[in-house]
Amino acid sequence: MSKWRIFHRLTWRALPALWLCLLCSCAQTSGTLLIAGGGPLPTDFFERALAEVVAPSPAVLVFPQASTLEDTGARSAAAWAKAGAATTWVAKLEHPAELLKQINSADLIWFTGGSQLELVEALRTAQLISPIQLRFHRGVAIGGTSAGAAAMGELMISGPPDPAPYLKGAMPTHPGLGLCPGLLIDQHFMQRNRNHRLLTAVLDNPTQVGVGISESTILVLRGKAAEVWGKGPVHIYDARAAHTEISDDHLSGRNLNLSLLQVGERFYF
Secondary structure: OOHHHHHHHHHHHHHHHHHHHHHHHHHOOOOEEEEEOOOOOOOOHHHHHHHOOOOOOOEEEEEOOOOOOOOHHHHHHHHHHHHOOOEEEEOOOOOHHHHHHHHHHOOEEEEOOOOHHHHHHHHHHOOOHHHHHHHHHOOOEEEEEOHHHHOOOOEEOOOOOOOOOOEOOOOOOEEOOOOOOOEEEEOOOOOOOOHHHHHHHHHHOOOOEEEEEOOOEEEEEEOOEEEEEEOOOEEEEEOOOOEEEEEOOEEEEEOOEEEEEOOOOEEEO
């Protein structure tokens, strides 16, 4: 049999697998992430965020489970409606069937501030993390502010370094929502002087890129391309190519990469 015929037969046999790979790659197109550092959001933020949604009559689903305030969800939904959302829902975990329909219908999913640990635990208990991830990979925009931003990564941090910064294990990580794996998000960054806690976490987890977002600031992530909205700045700590060491539980690092981004500037991860 000629080499051409062998190649021809192998190619036709491989076509189903090739089509499957093509379909999978199309299905995994991710949406936009709107990662806000807490504090008052810019007045034009909600309208700009809705402009990231391709739907002519966008529907927004708000998850207020990070907050202990009863009106958090209603106030957030009202802000989105005022900006032009045609439909807004506040997530009710006690109605799982209805909530799953809302997740599958929403054009933008938003997480409010509060406690990132409480938020992720509530979503994990309700078995909603996978449906939310699936919607994101199908192109739905997802955003959050403060705790809602900190929960975006595969890993997240909370609380101060204990007993002190730059000690191994002083800044433990917790499982996050997994929407931007490889990024470790911190919020209220400049206002609460959180550079020590984020850098401690990065040195202890050098495969993670630390992203510190100040208040009234949004990091808009489209695939690997990021843009800064709002007030700024955004700090980025990258130790992936650095030389990190642990000596007597003390963390050290040389040749870390620090980027400082102001409003309107772009960055590629």
